[in-house]
């Protein structure tokens with residue numbers, strides 16, 4: 503039987519598991535995990551005998567980075583091997599002003615089956631554990647510290663921030679937009695976020711975390727009612743219900759009217775502005791009627807629309823066999839203009855990482871042990 507893994511345990515669960523120790527020891531261990539140590543031997547304020555006992559009874563982490571690719575635009579994509587051999591990807595996106603965003607996966611594969619997404623084409627393997635989600639953050643934060651040091655961006659300060667477990671300076675934002683549908687694994691996502699946002703540890707602000715869903719109404723309401731109070735993005739793609747079902751098969755069971763009511767509930771609970779994400783597929787969801795349907799869907803909600811020109815993945819097709827294509831810049835601009843004319847606030851973001859297949863919708867399985 504494998505040893506219990508400590509990395510993904512919120513403080514109260516860690517204290518309960520370590521109830522044979524004085525409570526302050528559990529707090530010390532939690533802080534070391536938050537600081538990113540990879541072995542019990544590094545927990546220098548614990549007696550040597552205790553470090554040895556812990557190493558014999560528990561595992562600190564459950565997964566390991568086995569591949570890494572870097573894009574000249576600053577994106578870093580990590581391949582992560584899980585204890586059962588399943589593999590996932592996590593991505594560090596470099597924004598302006600050295601602000602880095604960690605993109606985390608919540609499932610191995612994804613059951614949603616969106617036709618424009620590499621992950622969706624892989625099928626579903628399993629939900630990730632809290633530890634496997636937290637570990638992605640720690641791996642990406644370590645990569646961010648390395649990148650910051652290489653770029654000479656106050657490296658000493660960044661390292662100190664990492665050593666204290668204060669993630670904020672190395673990674674500015676977290677987006678839960680990697681492989682999988684997070685609201686179909688909400689319990690483990692919640693536990694992971696309890697660890698990542700705990701003030702006694704990594705102390706990452708909830709308001710700098712965005713969870714992206716393809717629209718699981720019950721999950722949105724659960725999030726609104728029980729938290730955590732993170733930001734929400736809806737991967738809408740189109741507000742044309744029939745087209746949406748063809749592009750995102752899981753939405754067959756999640757109607758737009760229910761999703762809209764769930765978003766309204768989220769906002770009534772104080773959830774703030776919601777991002778509507780639209781992956782733009784040339785000639786498919788950029789029509790005048792798509793803009794009109796979107797404006798109708800958004801009415802009454804506080805939203806910003808984020809347009810994401812489709813990031814190419816070889817072999818992906820619509821359900822009737824049409825190959826997908828990126829929209830031309832004119833097509834995307836005309837669509838954005840229509841939305842703006844309808845009174846919507848529109849942004850165009852997240853094109854980074856294409857060089858390493860690390861952009862939105864491109865996550866699959868990176869070949870192991872590749873360093874380039």
Ligand code: SF4
Nearest residue numbers: 612614616619622682
């Ligand atoms: S876009 Fe998101 S929800 Fe859809 S298949 Fe890909 S990972 Fe799953």
